[in-house]
Amino acid sequence: MVEGHRFWSHLPLLVQSSSKESVEYILQALWRTRKTGLDAADRSIIREMLNLSSESDLDPLLVCLRMLIRKSVYENISKDEIQKLFPLEVLPELQRLLTLLLQKFQREWREDVLKDQASVPRLKAMTWNKVNQSQDSADNVAVINLKLQDDQSISGEREVKFQLAKDTLETMLKSMYFIRDQMSNSDTTHNGHGQREDKEADSA
Incomplete structure (x- = not known):
């Protein structure tokens, strides 16, 4: 079960959304802003979707959803494991909806994580x-x-x-020169192969 049980009581606020698409938008917005946090415009849109009058109701809900997203994406858990994250007090229909949406985006979001790691x-x-x-x-x-x-x-x-220091700088410069030479040798070897292939093609 996800840590932070005090936030679960805010999860039913999602039922106040007008449609499944609204919940989907909220999850996508949270993922899109995972590094920066929601800006004022996003927060306003989500509050309007959920008919919330107070910011104090929104933040615990967002924390809970972010925890669910992290569990789903970074631990790559299955459908059954996602459902086990919810305590009994979360409505079954809400559990099914969130499980469905988390599964829907799990692969795409995991690819985003891999891209982030490769950057x-x-x-x-x-x-x-x-x-x-x-x-x-x-x-x-x-x-x-x-x-x-x-x-x-x-x-x-x-x-x-x-x-x-001077001695450390000299050591670093030697390493940089070595890297430069290795890259130059690699380019020369690559060009040499290309030239040989061109000659072989011409002779053929």
Whole structure:
């Protein structure tokens, strides 16, 4: 059974929706905004769908639905397991409706999760400056600031800042040169295969 039993009493509010499509819209909106949270417009639409006059009634319901979605998607549970999440006080018809809808979107949402996991931040810009670690030390360090394009963050980008001493910087540069050479060798090998294939095709 899903944790957070105090929220279950708000689940019957879904019965106040005008149709199955309204409940479907709410679930889709919660999934679409899983990283950012619902904005004011979405919250207003959902409140209107459920005929709710108070925000205080909406939040516990949304928390409960998000818990159900997480269980369904991230644990990839079956239809029978979804039904076991509900306590007895949840109306059977509401259990069936939510189980049906969670099953309907489970595969699509799991694919979204896999895409999220495969998304790797990309470098947009890099700046650096030289600083002294302390007034008593003559050793300088380089402070590197990386700006990354990160599709998983709310803003779409994030910054990473770190410092490098001279010896660490030299080690990193050697590694970067090695990576560059490996990529160049890979391109050369690929082009060589392509040229050989073209020659073989011409001779044929």
